[in-house]
Amino acid sequence: MKNNMKLYSMLCVLALAAWGCKQNTASEKPIDSSKIEVKGEAQAELTSPPHVPKPIGNRAATKLKVDLEILECEGEIVDGVKYTYWTFGGSVPGQFIRTRVGDEVEFLLKNHPDNKLPHNIDLHAVTGPGGGAESSLVAPGHEVTFSFKCLNPGLYVYHCATAPVGMHIANGMYGLILVEPEGGLAPVDREYYVMQGDFYTEGGYGDKGLQAFDMNKAIKEEADYVVFNGHVNALVNDNALQAKVGETIRLFVGNGGPNLVSSFHVIGEIFDRVHVEGGDLINKNIQTTLIPAGGAAIVEFKVDVPGTLVLVDHSIFRAFNKGALGMMKIEGEENPKIYSGKQMDGIYLPEGGTIQKMPSSKKVESTVAKTPEQSIADGKAIFSRTCLACHQSEGQGVKGVFPPLAKSDYLNNSKDKAIDAVLNGVKGEITVNGQKYNSVMPSQTLSDQEVADVLNYVYNNWGNNKTVLSPADIKNHRGK
Protein backbone atom coordinates (compact mmCIF):
# COMPACT_ATOMS: atom_id res chain seq x y z
CA MET A 1 0.00 0.00 0.00
CA LYS A 2 2.79 2.35 1.05
CA ASN A 3 4.82 2.28 -2.19
CA ASN A 4 2.09 3.73 -4.26
CA MET A 5 1.02 6.05 -1.55
CA LYS A 6 2.51 9.27 -2.91
CA LEU A 7 1.05 8.81 -6.35
CA TYR A 8 -2.31 7.78 -4.97
CA SER A 9 -2.43 10.64 -2.55
CA MET A 10 -1.69 13.13 -5.31
CA LEU A 11 -4.45 11.71 -7.44
CA CYS A 12 -6.79 11.65 -4.53
CA VAL A 13 -6.01 15.15 -3.44
CA LEU A 14 -7.04 16.19 -6.94
CA ALA A 15 -10.13 14.00 -6.83
CA LEU A 16 -11.10 15.31 -3.43
CA ALA A 17 -10.50 18.87 -4.48
CA ALA A 18 -12.84 18.36 -7.40
CA TRP A 19 -15.32 16.68 -5.10
CA GLY A 20 -15.09 19.57 -2.64
CA CYS A 21 -15.71 22.16 -5.36
CA LYS A 22 -18.83 20.40 -6.45
CA GLN A 23 -20.43 20.93 -3.07
CA ASN A 24 -19.87 24.64 -3.28
CA THR A 25 -21.42 25.27 -6.66
CA ALA A 26 -25.09 24.95 -5.94
CA SER A 27 -26.05 25.28 -9.59
CA GLU A 28 -24.05 22.26 -10.72
CA LYS A 29 -26.10 19.12 -11.19
CA PRO A 30 -25.03 16.10 -9.13
CA ILE A 31 -23.62 13.18 -11.15
CA ASP A 32 -26.31 10.67 -11.96
CA SER A 33 -24.76 7.54 -10.45
CA SER A 34 -27.51 5.38 -11.88
CA LYS A 35 -25.92 5.97 -15.31
CA ILE A 36 -22.48 4.66 -14.31
CA GLU A 37 -21.90 1.56 -16.42
CA VAL A 38 -20.51 -1.61 -14.90
CA LYS A 39 -17.63 -3.65 -16.30
CA GLY A 40 -17.36 -7.38 -15.63
CA GLU A 41 -18.08 -8.98 -12.31
CA ALA A 42 -16.24 -9.74 -9.09
CA GLN A 43 -16.73 -11.51 -5.78
CA ALA A 44 -16.69 -9.09 -2.85
CA GLU A 45 -14.04 -9.67 -0.20
CA LEU A 46 -15.76 -9.71 3.19
CA THR A 47 -13.91 -9.31 6.48
CA SER A 48 -14.67 -9.75 10.15
CA PRO A 49 -13.95 -6.86 12.53
CA PRO A 50 -11.59 -5.17 13.21
CA HIS A 51 -10.39 -5.80 9.65
CA VAL A 52 -11.62 -4.20 6.44
CA PRO A 53 -11.30 -5.40 2.84
CA LYS A 54 -8.64 -3.94 0.56
CA PRO A 55 -9.36 -0.43 -0.78
CA ILE A 56 -11.30 -0.18 -4.03
CA GLY A 57 -9.04 2.59 -5.35
CA ASN A 58 -9.79 3.46 -8.92
CA ARG A 59 -11.29 0.22 -10.19
CA ALA A 60 -14.25 0.63 -12.52
CA ALA A 61 -17.77 -0.01 -11.30
CA THR A 62 -18.60 -3.69 -11.56
CA LYS A 63 -21.21 -6.30 -10.81
CA LEU A 64 -20.19 -7.16 -7.27
CA LYS A 65 -21.32 -10.41 -5.71
CA VAL A 66 -21.78 -10.41 -1.95
CA ASP A 67 -22.26 -13.73 -0.22
CA LEU A 68 -23.29 -13.33 3.43
CA GLU A 69 -24.37 -16.06 5.82
CA ILE A 70 -26.47 -15.51 8.95
CA LEU A 71 -25.29 -17.50 11.96
CA GLU A 72 -26.87 -17.68 15.41
CA CYS A 73 -24.09 -18.58 17.79
CA GLU A 74 -23.15 -18.47 21.43
CA GLY A 75 -20.28 -16.25 22.49
CA GLU A 76 -18.88 -14.49 25.54
CA ILE A 77 -19.83 -10.87 26.09
CA VAL A 78 -17.31 -10.67 28.94
CA ASP A 79 -15.38 -13.37 30.79
CA GLY A 80 -17.79 -16.03 32.05
CA VAL A 81 -20.88 -14.34 30.64
CA LYS A 82 -22.38 -16.13 27.64
CA TYR A 83 -24.77 -14.61 25.16
CA THR A 84 -26.54 -15.99 22.11
CA TYR A 85 -25.55 -13.66 19.31
CA TRP A 86 -27.38 -13.45 16.01
CA THR A 87 -24.82 -12.45 13.38
CA PHE A 88 -24.12 -11.64 9.78
CA GLY A 89 -21.16 -13.91 9.09
CA GLY A 90 -20.37 -15.09 12.63
CA SER A 91 -19.11 -11.84 14.13
CA VAL A 92 -20.55 -8.73 15.78
CA PRO A 93 -20.57 -6.43 13.94
CA GLY A 94 -21.19 -8.45 10.78
CA GLN A 95 -18.76 -8.75 7.92
CA PHE A 96 -17.55 -5.53 6.33
CA ILE A 97 -18.71 -4.97 2.75
CA ARG A 98 -16.69 -2.66 0.51
CA THR A 99 -18.11 -1.31 -2.75
CA ARG A 100 -17.85 1.78 -4.92
CA VAL A 101 -20.40 4.14 -6.33
CA GLY A 102 -21.97 2.67 -9.47
CA ASP A 103 -21.42 -0.96 -8.42
CA GLU A 104 -24.34 -3.28 -9.01
CA VAL A 105 -24.40 -5.47 -5.96
CA GLU A 106 -25.86 -8.95 -6.30
CA PHE A 107 -26.60 -9.90 -2.74
CA LEU A 108 -26.88 -13.52 -1.65
CA LEU A 109 -28.20 -13.85 1.90
CA LYS A 110 -28.10 -17.31 3.45
CA ASN A 111 -29.76 -18.36 6.71
CA HIS A 112 -27.83 -21.33 8.14
CA PRO A 113 -29.98 -24.45 8.66
CA ASP A 114 -29.03 -24.66 12.35
CA ASN A 115 -30.49 -21.21 12.97
CA LYS A 116 -33.81 -20.92 14.73
CA LEU A 117 -35.31 -17.80 13.25
CA PRO A 118 -36.05 -16.08 9.97
CA HIS A 119 -33.98 -12.96 9.27
CA ASN A 120 -33.47 -10.36 6.56
CA ILE A 121 -31.23 -7.38 5.80
CA ASP A 122 -31.83 -3.65 5.50
CA LEU A 123 -28.78 -1.90 4.04
CA HIS A 124 -28.82 1.86 4.45
CA ALA A 125 -26.77 2.06 1.23
CA VAL A 126 -29.74 0.75 -0.77
CA THR A 127 -32.18 2.97 -2.60
CA GLY A 128 -35.35 0.87 -2.56
CA PRO A 129 -38.13 -0.36 -0.28
CA GLY A 130 -36.92 -1.38 3.16
CA GLY A 131 -33.30 -1.08 2.05
CA GLY A 132 -33.64 -4.64 0.78
CA ALA A 133 -35.55 -5.91 3.81
CA GLU A 134 -38.70 -6.64 1.86
CA SER A 135 -36.89 -8.82 -0.67
CA SER A 136 -34.60 -10.60 1.71
CA LEU A 137 -36.67 -12.33 4.40
CA VAL A 138 -35.17 -15.78 4.63
CA ALA A 139 -36.05 -18.80 6.78
CA PRO A 140 -33.42 -21.10 8.34
CA GLY A 141 -31.95 -23.41 5.70
CA HIS A 142 -32.88 -21.07 2.86
CA GLU A 143 -31.18 -18.36 0.80
CA VAL A 144 -32.38 -15.35 -1.17
CA THR A 145 -30.85 -13.01 -3.71
CA PHE A 146 -31.60 -9.41 -4.59
CA SER A 147 -29.67 -6.67 -6.39
CA PHE A 148 -29.16 -2.98 -5.97
CA LYS A 149 -27.01 -0.23 -7.42
CA CYS A 150 -24.85 1.89 -5.12
CA LEU A 151 -25.95 5.41 -5.91
CA ASN A 152 -24.49 7.39 -3.01
CA PRO A 153 -20.94 7.19 -1.69
CA GLY A 154 -20.55 6.95 2.08
CA LEU A 155 -20.29 4.62 5.05
CA TYR A 156 -23.59 2.91 5.81
CA VAL A 157 -25.04 0.65 8.46
CA TYR A 158 -26.80 -2.56 7.58
CA HIS A 159 -28.98 -4.49 10.00
CA CYS A 160 -31.64 -7.15 10.31
CA ALA A 161 -35.17 -5.79 10.12
CA THR A 162 -37.20 -8.86 11.04
CA ALA A 163 -39.81 -8.47 13.78
CA PRO A 164 -39.20 -7.88 16.58
CA VAL A 165 -36.64 -5.61 14.90
CA GLY A 166 -35.19 -4.25 18.13
CA MET A 167 -34.47 -7.76 19.36
CA HIS A 168 -32.64 -8.77 16.19
CA ILE A 169 -30.48 -5.66 16.32
CA ALA A 170 -29.90 -6.00 20.07
CA ASN A 171 -28.62 -9.54 19.49
CA GLY A 172 -25.90 -8.24 17.17
CA MET A 173 -27.43 -8.16 13.70
CA TYR A 174 -25.68 -5.11 12.27
CA GLY A 175 -22.58 -4.20 10.30
CA LEU A 176 -21.12 -1.67 7.86
CA ILE A 177 -21.08 -1.30 4.08
CA LEU A 178 -18.74 1.26 2.55
CA VAL A 179 -19.49 2.82 -0.82
CA GLU A 180 -16.30 4.51 -2.03
CA PRO A 181 -16.53 7.61 -4.20
CA GLU A 182 -15.22 7.66 -7.78
CA GLY A 183 -11.44 7.22 -7.56
CA GLY A 184 -11.56 5.81 -4.02
CA LEU A 185 -10.67 7.22 -0.63
CA ALA A 186 -7.27 8.81 -0.02
CA PRO A 187 -4.79 6.08 0.92
CA VAL A 188 -3.77 5.67 4.55
CA ASP A 189 -1.41 3.26 6.31
CA ARG A 190 -4.01 1.37 8.30
CA GLU A 191 -7.75 0.96 8.32
CA TYR A 192 -9.86 -0.65 11.03
CA TYR A 193 -13.50 -1.53 11.59
CA VAL A 194 -15.09 -0.65 14.93
CA MET A 195 -18.78 -0.72 15.75
CA GLN A 196 -20.58 0.10 18.95
CA GLY A 197 -23.65 -1.69 20.24
CA ASP A 198 -25.73 -1.82 23.42
CA PHE A 199 -26.80 -5.12 25.02
CA TYR A 200 -29.58 -5.97 27.45
CA THR A 201 -29.28 -9.05 29.64
CA GLU A 202 -31.47 -10.65 32.25
CA GLY A 203 -28.72 -10.35 34.85
CA GLY A 204 -26.66 -7.25 35.51
CA TYR A 205 -23.18 -6.48 34.18
CA GLY A 206 -20.86 -9.41 34.79
CA ASP A 207 -23.50 -11.85 36.08
CA LYS A 208 -22.13 -15.22 35.01
CA GLY A 209 -23.71 -17.90 32.88
CA LEU A 210 -25.80 -17.74 29.73
CA GLN A 211 -27.68 -14.45 29.80
CA ALA A 212 -30.94 -14.14 27.92
CA PHE A 213 -31.94 -10.97 26.10
CA ASP A 214 -34.12 -8.73 28.28
CA MET A 215 -36.84 -7.02 26.25
CA ASN A 216 -37.98 -4.88 29.17
CA LYS A 217 -34.59 -3.32 29.73
CA ALA A 218 -34.25 -2.79 25.98
CA ILE A 219 -37.53 -0.90 25.88
CA LYS A 220 -36.44 1.22 28.80
CA GLU A 221 -33.04 1.72 27.10
CA GLU A 222 -31.26 0.54 30.24
CA ALA A 223 -28.23 -1.16 28.73
CA ASP A 224 -26.16 -3.57 30.80
CA TYR A 225 -23.37 -3.57 28.25
CA VAL A 226 -22.22 -0.96 25.77
CA VAL A 227 -19.36 -2.39 23.76
CA PHE A 228 -17.21 -2.09 20.67
CA ASN A 229 -17.24 -5.10 18.35
CA GLY A 230 -19.70 -7.17 20.34
CA HIS A 231 -17.66 -7.99 23.43
CA VAL A 232 -16.28 -6.07 26.41
CA ASN A 233 -12.68 -6.99 25.63
CA ALA A 234 -12.87 -7.14 21.84
CA LEU A 235 -10.27 -4.38 21.48
CA VAL A 236 -8.50 -4.51 24.84
CA ASN A 237 -4.94 -5.62 25.78
CA ASP A 238 -3.97 -8.53 23.49
CA ASN A 239 -6.83 -7.65 21.16
CA ALA A 240 -5.85 -3.98 20.89
CA LEU A 241 -5.58 -2.38 17.47
CA GLN A 242 -1.96 -1.86 16.39
CA ALA A 243 -0.13 1.00 14.71
CA LYS A 244 3.29 2.61 14.43
CA VAL A 245 4.39 6.16 15.08
CA GLY A 246 4.07 8.26 11.93
CA GLU A 247 1.28 6.20 10.38
CA THR A 248 -2.05 7.54 9.21
CA ILE A 249 -5.07 5.66 10.53
CA ARG A 250 -8.61 5.48 9.27
CA LEU A 251 -11.33 4.05 11.48
CA PHE A 252 -14.67 3.07 10.01
CA VAL A 253 -16.85 3.52 13.06
CA GLY A 254 -20.46 2.45 13.16
CA ASN A 255 -23.15 2.39 15.79
CA GLY A 256 -25.62 -0.47 15.62
CA GLY A 257 -27.54 0.70 18.68
CA PRO A 258 -30.27 -0.51 19.02
CA ASN A 259 -30.80 2.48 21.32
CA LEU A 260 -27.82 4.54 22.33
CA VAL A 261 -26.08 7.37 20.50
CA SER A 262 -22.28 7.23 20.70
CA SER A 263 -20.00 10.12 21.66
CA PHE A 264 -17.01 8.55 19.99
CA HIS A 265 -13.68 9.75 21.31
CA VAL A 266 -10.08 8.51 21.30
CA ILE A 267 -8.22 9.41 24.48
CA GLY A 268 -4.85 10.81 23.48
CA GLU A 269 -5.69 11.72 19.88
CA ILE A 270 -7.42 14.40 17.87
CA PHE A 271 -9.20 13.38 14.69
CA ASP A 272 -7.50 15.24 11.85
CA ARG A 273 -10.50 14.60 9.61
CA VAL A 274 -13.98 13.22 10.20
CA HIS A 275 -16.40 12.28 7.46
CA VAL A 276 -19.35 13.51 9.47
CA GLU A 277 -22.06 10.83 9.73
CA GLY A 278 -20.16 8.83 7.12
CA GLY A 279 -21.03 11.26 4.31
CA ASP A 280 -19.14 13.81 2.18
CA LEU A 281 -18.92 16.56 4.77
CA ILE A 282 -15.40 16.72 6.20
CA ASN A 283 -14.85 18.26 9.59
CA LYS A 284 -11.32 18.85 10.85
CA ASN A 285 -9.60 18.78 14.24
CA ILE A 286 -12.34 17.00 16.15
CA GLN A 287 -12.17 15.69 19.73
CA THR A 288 -15.44 13.73 19.89
CA THR A 289 -17.79 12.87 17.08
CA LEU A 290 -21.42 11.94 17.53
CA ILE A 291 -22.50 8.70 15.90
CA PRO A 292 -26.24 8.13 15.83
CA ALA A 293 -27.77 4.70 16.35
CA GLY A 294 -28.01 3.34 12.83
CA GLY A 295 -25.27 5.71 11.68
CA ALA A 296 -21.52 5.85 11.11
CA ALA A 297 -18.48 8.09 10.82
CA ILE A 298 -15.08 7.80 9.17
CA VAL A 299 -12.35 9.23 11.40
CA GLU A 300 -8.77 9.78 10.30
CA PHE A 301 -5.70 10.71 12.30
CA LYS A 302 -1.94 10.46 12.24
CA VAL A 303 -0.27 8.88 15.26
CA ASP A 304 2.73 10.88 16.40
CA VAL A 305 3.89 9.36 19.69
CA PRO A 306 4.03 5.84 21.16
CA GLY A 307 1.66 4.60 23.84
CA THR A 308 -1.85 3.30 24.19
CA LEU A 309 -4.73 5.26 22.76
CA VAL A 310 -8.09 4.48 24.29
CA LEU A 311 -11.27 4.37 22.24
CA VAL A 312 -14.34 5.26 24.27
CA ASP A 313 -17.92 6.33 24.14
CA HIS A 314 -17.41 9.56 26.10
CA SER A 315 -20.73 9.03 27.84
CA ILE A 316 -18.12 7.86 30.22
CA PHE A 317 -19.86 5.45 32.57
CA ARG A 318 -20.45 3.34 29.49
CA ALA A 319 -16.71 3.19 28.92
CA PHE A 320 -15.58 2.31 32.43
CA ASN A 321 -18.58 0.37 33.70
CA LYS A 322 -20.34 -1.11 30.68
CA GLY A 323 -17.50 -2.00 28.33
CA ALA A 324 -17.39 0.79 25.71
CA LEU A 325 -13.62 0.87 25.73
CA GLY A 326 -11.02 -0.24 23.20
CA MET A 327 -7.30 0.29 22.75
CA MET A 328 -4.86 1.10 20.00
CA LYS A 329 -1.23 0.39 20.81
CA ILE A 330 1.23 2.65 19.07
CA GLU A 331 4.83 1.53 18.83
CA GLY A 332 7.79 3.67 17.88
CA GLU A 333 10.13 6.41 18.90
CA GLU A 334 9.26 8.93 21.56
CA ASN A 335 8.91 12.50 20.43
CA PRO A 336 9.30 14.72 23.48
CA LYS A 337 8.50 17.80 21.43
CA ILE A 338 4.98 16.47 20.95
CA TYR A 339 4.60 14.67 24.24
CA SER A 340 7.00 14.77 27.15
CA GLY A 341 6.74 11.25 28.44
CA LYS A 342 5.48 7.78 27.72
CA GLN A 343 1.81 7.39 28.26
CA MET A 344 1.04 4.86 30.93
CA ASP A 345 -0.08 1.47 29.79
CA GLY A 346 -3.09 -0.17 31.32
CA ILE A 347 -4.21 2.82 33.32
CA TYR A 348 -7.59 2.81 31.66
CA LEU A 349 -8.66 -0.69 32.54
CA PRO A 350 -12.39 -1.15 32.61
CA GLU A 351 -13.58 -0.78 36.16
CA GLY A 352 -16.56 -2.98 35.59
CA GLY A 353 -14.27 -5.97 35.18
CA THR A 354 -13.00 -5.68 38.70
CA ILE A 355 -16.16 -4.72 40.53
CA GLN A 356 -16.64 -7.13 43.37
CA LYS A 357 -20.22 -8.09 43.96
CA MET A 358 -21.58 -8.57 47.44
CA PRO A 359 -22.80 -12.13 47.72
CA SER A 360 -26.46 -11.82 46.86
CA SER A 361 -28.71 -13.09 49.61
CA LYS A 362 -30.18 -16.03 47.73
CA LYS A 363 -33.86 -15.63 47.16
CA VAL A 364 -35.63 -18.05 49.42
CA GLU A 365 -38.34 -19.78 47.46
CA SER A 366 -41.44 -19.55 49.59
CA THR A 367 -42.62 -22.87 50.91
CA VAL A 368 -46.09 -21.47 51.40
CA ALA A 369 -48.18 -22.15 48.31
CA LYS A 370 -49.02 -19.02 46.33
CA THR A 371 -52.62 -18.13 45.68
CA PRO A 372 -53.59 -18.29 41.98
CA GLU A 373 -53.78 -14.47 42.00
CA GLN A 374 -50.22 -14.15 43.28
CA SER A 375 -48.97 -16.71 40.81
CA ILE A 376 -50.66 -14.92 37.90
CA ALA A 377 -49.26 -11.57 39.03
CA ASP A 378 -45.74 -12.99 39.34
CA GLY A 379 -46.17 -14.69 35.98
CA LYS A 380 -46.68 -11.36 34.28
CA ALA A 381 -43.14 -10.26 35.15
CA ILE A 382 -41.70 -13.55 33.93
CA PHE A 383 -43.68 -13.26 30.71
CA SER A 384 -42.33 -9.76 30.04
CA ARG A 385 -38.83 -10.94 30.69
CA THR A 386 -38.77 -14.22 28.81
CA CYS A 387 -41.67 -14.62 26.40
CA LEU A 388 -42.79 -11.14 25.33
CA ALA A 389 -39.95 -10.59 22.88
CA CYS A 390 -41.29 -13.36 20.66
CA HIS A 391 -44.96 -13.84 21.57
CA GLN A 392 -45.60 -10.06 21.97
CA SER A 393 -47.18 -8.06 24.75
CA GLU A 394 -50.77 -9.25 24.35
CA GLY A 395 -49.76 -12.78 23.39
CA GLN A 396 -50.78 -11.99 19.83
CA GLY A 397 -47.57 -13.41 18.32
CA VAL A 398 -46.08 -12.39 14.98
CA LYS A 399 -47.85 -13.71 11.90
CA GLY A 400 -46.03 -16.65 10.36
CA VAL A 401 -43.17 -16.53 12.86
CA PHE A 402 -44.27 -16.64 16.48
CA PRO A 403 -47.62 -18.34 17.18
CA PRO A 404 -50.18 -16.55 19.35
CA LEU A 405 -50.67 -17.48 22.97
CA ALA A 406 -53.92 -15.48 23.03
CA LYS A 407 -56.93 -17.75 22.41
CA SER A 408 -54.47 -20.47 21.37
CA ASP A 409 -56.16 -23.83 20.79
CA TYR A 410 -52.76 -25.53 21.10
CA LEU A 411 -52.44 -24.17 24.62
CA ASN A 412 -56.07 -24.58 25.66
CA ASN A 413 -56.37 -28.17 24.40
CA SER A 414 -53.48 -29.55 26.41
CA LYS A 415 -51.76 -28.28 29.52
CA ASP A 416 -49.12 -31.00 29.07
CA LYS A 417 -48.15 -29.59 25.71
CA ALA A 418 -48.04 -26.09 27.16
CA ILE A 419 -45.77 -27.16 30.03
CA ASP A 420 -43.66 -29.13 27.61
CA ALA A 421 -43.27 -26.09 25.34
CA VAL A 422 -41.81 -24.02 28.16
CA LEU A 423 -39.64 -26.75 29.67
CA ASN A 424 -38.30 -28.30 26.49
CA GLY A 425 -39.02 -25.81 23.73
CA VAL A 426 -40.95 -26.53 20.54
CA LYS A 427 -39.55 -27.75 17.21
CA GLY A 428 -41.04 -28.73 13.87
CA GLU A 429 -44.39 -28.01 12.34
CA ILE A 430 -47.26 -27.21 14.68
CA THR A 431 -50.72 -25.81 13.99
CA VAL A 432 -52.12 -23.03 16.14
CA ASN A 433 -55.64 -21.77 15.41
CA GLY A 434 -55.53 -23.25 11.93
CA GLN A 435 -52.21 -21.56 11.06
CA LYS A 436 -49.08 -23.64 10.49
CA TYR A 437 -45.79 -22.69 12.17
CA ASN A 438 -42.50 -24.36 11.51
CA SER A 439 -39.92 -22.71 13.61
CA VAL A 440 -38.13 -23.32 16.87
CA MET A 441 -38.81 -22.10 20.36
CA PRO A 442 -35.74 -22.44 22.59
CA SER A 443 -36.27 -24.25 25.90
CA GLN A 444 -36.55 -21.89 28.84
CA THR A 445 -34.55 -22.34 32.02
CA LEU A 446 -37.14 -21.53 34.68
CA SER A 447 -37.90 -23.08 38.06
CA ASP A 448 -41.08 -25.11 38.59
CA GLN A 449 -42.65 -22.14 40.36
CA GLU A 450 -41.71 -19.79 37.52
CA VAL A 451 -43.08 -22.11 34.83
CA ALA A 452 -46.34 -22.42 36.78
CA ASP A 453 -46.50 -18.64 37.24
CA VAL A 454 -45.88 -17.75 33.60
CA LEU A 455 -48.35 -20.31 32.30
CA ASN A 456 -50.94 -19.20 34.85
CA TYR A 457 -50.51 -15.67 33.61
CA VAL A 458 -50.94 -16.81 29.99
CA TYR A 459 -53.89 -19.12 30.76
CA ASN A 460 -55.71 -16.41 32.72
CA ASN A 461 -55.47 -13.69 30.10
CA TRP A 462 -56.33 -12.97 26.48
CA GLY A 463 -59.39 -15.26 26.25
CA ASN A 464 -57.64 -18.45 27.39
CA ASN A 465 -59.34 -21.16 29.47
CA LYS A 466 -58.23 -20.10 32.97
CA THR A 467 -56.26 -23.25 33.78
CA VAL A 468 -54.34 -22.95 37.03
CA LEU A 469 -51.15 -24.97 37.46
CA SER A 470 -49.12 -25.62 40.60
CA PRO A 471 -45.35 -26.10 40.84
CA ALA A 472 -46.11 -29.78 41.57
CA ASP A 473 -47.73 -30.11 38.12
CA ILE A 474 -44.52 -28.88 36.55
CA LYS A 475 -42.39 -31.17 38.69
CA ASN A 476 -44.50 -34.17 37.66
CA HIS A 477 -44.07 -33.24 34.02
CA ARG A 478 -40.29 -33.04 34.37
CA GLY A 479 -40.38 -36.56 35.80
CA LYS A 480 -42.11 -37.92 32.70
Ligand code: HEC
Ligand atom coordinates in the same frame (compact mmCIF):
# COMPACT_ATOMS: atom_id res chain seq x y z
C1 HEC B 1 -37.16 -16.79 20.90
C2 HEC B 1 -38.57 -16.75 20.71
C3 HEC B 1 -39.51 -17.40 21.73
C4 HEC B 1 -39.53 -17.20 23.10
C5 HEC B 1 -38.58 -16.35 23.93
C6 HEC B 1 -40.65 -17.97 23.59
N1 HEC B 1 -41.27 -18.62 22.56
FE1 HEC B 1 -42.90 -19.83 22.70
N2 HEC B 1 -42.76 -20.26 20.73
C7 HEC B 1 -41.85 -19.71 19.85
C8 HEC B 1 -42.01 -20.32 18.56
C9 HEC B 1 -41.19 -19.97 17.32
C10 HEC B 1 -43.02 -21.28 18.68
C11 HEC B 1 -43.51 -22.22 17.58
C12 HEC B 1 -42.50 -23.34 17.39
C13 HEC B 1 -42.77 -24.19 16.15
O1 HEC B 1 -43.20 -23.64 15.14
O2 HEC B 1 -42.48 -25.40 16.21
C14 HEC B 1 -43.49 -21.20 20.06
C15 HEC B 1 -44.54 -21.95 20.57
C16 HEC B 1 -45.07 -21.81 21.84
C17 HEC B 1 -46.23 -22.49 22.34
C18 HEC B 1 -47.11 -23.47 21.58
C19 HEC B 1 -47.91 -22.79 20.51
C20 HEC B 1 -48.92 -21.77 20.99
O3 HEC B 1 -48.96 -20.67 20.41
O4 HEC B 1 -49.68 -22.03 21.92
C21 HEC B 1 -46.42 -22.09 23.64
C22 HEC B 1 -47.51 -22.52 24.60
C23 HEC B 1 -45.35 -21.16 23.94
N3 HEC B 1 -44.55 -21.01 22.83
C24 HEC B 1 -45.20 -20.50 25.14
C25 HEC B 1 -44.12 -19.70 25.48
C26 HEC B 1 -43.90 -19.14 26.78
C27 HEC B 1 -44.86 -19.27 27.97
C28 HEC B 1 -42.72 -18.48 26.72
C29 HEC B 1 -41.99 -17.77 27.86
C30 HEC B 1 -41.72 -18.56 29.05
C31 HEC B 1 -42.21 -18.60 25.38
N4 HEC B 1 -43.08 -19.35 24.65
C32 HEC B 1 -41.02 -18.02 24.92
C33 HEC B 1 -40.91 -18.74 20.15
C34 HEC B 1 -40.60 -18.29 21.42
Ligand SMILES: [Cu+2]
Ligand atom coordinates in the same frame (compact mmCIF):
# COMPACT_ATOMS: atom_id res chain seq x y z
CU1 LIG C 1 -32.59 -11.16 12.29
